[in-house]
Each structure stands twice: as structure tokens, then as C-alpha cells.
Amino acid sequence: MRFAELEVPGSFVITPDQIGDDRGTFYESMRTDEFERVMGQPFEPRQINYSVSRRNTLRGLHSVADPPAQAKYITCVRGVLRDFVVDLRVGSPTFGRWASTLLDADSGVSVYVPEGVGHGFLTLTDDACICYVLSSAFVPGxxxxxxxxxxxxxxxxxxxxxxxxxxxxxxxxxLKEVMDAGLLMPWRG
Known part of the structure; x- marks a missing residue:
């Protein structure tokens, strides 16, 4: 499993090491011990969501207020999508900057989105399915x-x-309206 930090600090692309044979492939999609070793902090899943979409569906940009805040570990489990993370942390040296990653089911590549960073994606195939492993459960509002x-x-x-x-x-x-409303997290770099 290889971790590569994106242009948005604290956001990573995680590429699994695939083992293939005549039957197909096997890989570890997530290991919390490896995550903690690389990130220096634990990731404890609290909720897992799936979203299935038609081709050319745009979902996002979404984040979660603090509290409760929410980190996301995102994997495309069917189809292909273009994933975006946007730095929404007020005071961050990269505030408003983004990074994009092509996610597809065959590669098993995942993206880690830290608390305070926005997320969205555009599906490039029909019946694309994305899995979100979340650090906090849904809290209305x-x-x-x-x-x-x-x-x-x-x-x-x-x-x-x-x-x-x-x-x-x-x-x-x-983004300006949300920032002016005081809804965004501060940078805690």
C-alpha cells in the first residue's frame, strides 16, 4: 500500500499493492495500522456509505461542520469517476486549492479527505458506485x-x-458565501 500526499495538505491517494493470478486479483483496500503509521493519527470508521450514479452525475462539494467534523476514505468500487478535494480550511496556505484523482474499480486506488476539506466527484460511467468510509456518523444540520x-x-x-x-x-x-457565514473550519496545520 502506497500513500502519496496531494496538493491539498493532509489529503492522500492510497494505491494498493495488487496480487494477481488466474482467478483475478486481491488487495488490501484499507489498513488502519498503515494509515496511522503514515498519517500519525488513527482513522476509526464510524459509518460506511455507498452512492450509485448514472454517467455524468456531479455530486458535491460537501464537507461537515466542526463539530462533529468528518474525514473520508473514498474508493470507487464500480465504474470510473473523477474525484476532487478542495481545501476549505480557513487560514490554510492552500485555501481554495484543489486536487483531482481519477478513481476506478479496477485499480483499487482510494483518496483520503481530512476534516475540513471539501469533496465532490463526476461519474464517467453508468452505474458508478463510490464507497465512503467516514470518521463520524451523520448528524443532521x-x-x-x-x-x-x-x-x-x-x-x-x-x-x-x-x-x-x-x-x-x-x-x-x-465558497465566499459559506466562508462569510463562518461555517468553515480553521486550519490546524
Whole structure:
């Protein structure tokens, strides 16, 4: 298992070592002991979610207020998607910057999103399924939504036709509006 830090501090791409034979492949998707060794902190799963989407579905940008805050360990378990993390931690040296990773079921590559960092993705295949391993359980009213098409972020989603989005994401406020409302976590670098 290999860890590579992304341009957003504390966010990582995790690439498993695959063992293949005539039957197929085997790999470890997550090991909390390896995670703790590399990150210097534990990751204790509290909830696991799955999202299944049609091709060209855009979900996000989402984060969770502090408290309870929420880190995410994200893996595409079917299909292909373009994943984005955006630094939303006020005072961070990379505030507003993003990193993108292509996730697909065959590679087993995962992305770790630390607390205070936003997450979103665009599905590139039909029936794409993403798995979220979360560090905290869902608490109503703590979700932070930012419009994924905010021109100030200018995320290069790469869609060629208008993506499918929830009404909630389409109407979500801009990063500036969320920041001005005082909803974002401070940088704790």
C-alpha cells in the first residue's frame, strides 16, 4: 500500500499493492495500522456509505461542520469517476486549492479527505458506485454544501454536457458565501 500526499495538505491517494493470478486479483483496500503509521493519527470508521450514479452525475462539494467534523476514505468500487478535494480550511496556505484523482474499480486506488476539506466527484460511467468510509456518523444540520460550479473555484470537471445534479447542489452557496457565514473550519496545520 502506497500513500502519496496531494496538493491539498493532509489529503492522500492510497494505491494498493495488487496480487494477481488466474482467478483475478486481491488487495488490501484499507489498513488502519498503515494509515496511522503514515498519517500519525488513527482513522476509526464510524459509518460506511455507498452512492450509485448514472454517467455524468456531479455530486458535491460537501464537507461537515466542526463539530462533529468528518474525514473520508473514498474508493470507487464500480465504474470510473473523477474525484476532487478542495481545501476549505480557513487560514490554510492552500485555501481554495484543489486536487483531482481519477478513481476506478479496477485499480483499487482510494483518496483520503481530512476534516475540513471539501469533496465532490463526476461519474464517467453508468452505474458508478463510490464507497465512503467516514470518521463520524451523520448528524443532521452539519452538512456544508458549496456549489461545485462556483466560478471562483473553477474546478475542471471535464464534462461536455450539463451534468446531472441534485437541486441542493445546484442551489448551494458559493465558497465566499459559506466562508462569510463562518461555517468553515480553521486550519490546524
Amino acid at each position: 452539519t452538512q456544508i454544501d458549496i456549489n461545485p460550479l462556483d466560478p471562483d473555484l473553477a474546478l475542471p470537471w471535464g464534462f461536455t454536457e450539463q451534468p446531472l445534479m441534485s437541486a441542493k447542489d445546484e442551489k448551494a452557496p458559493s
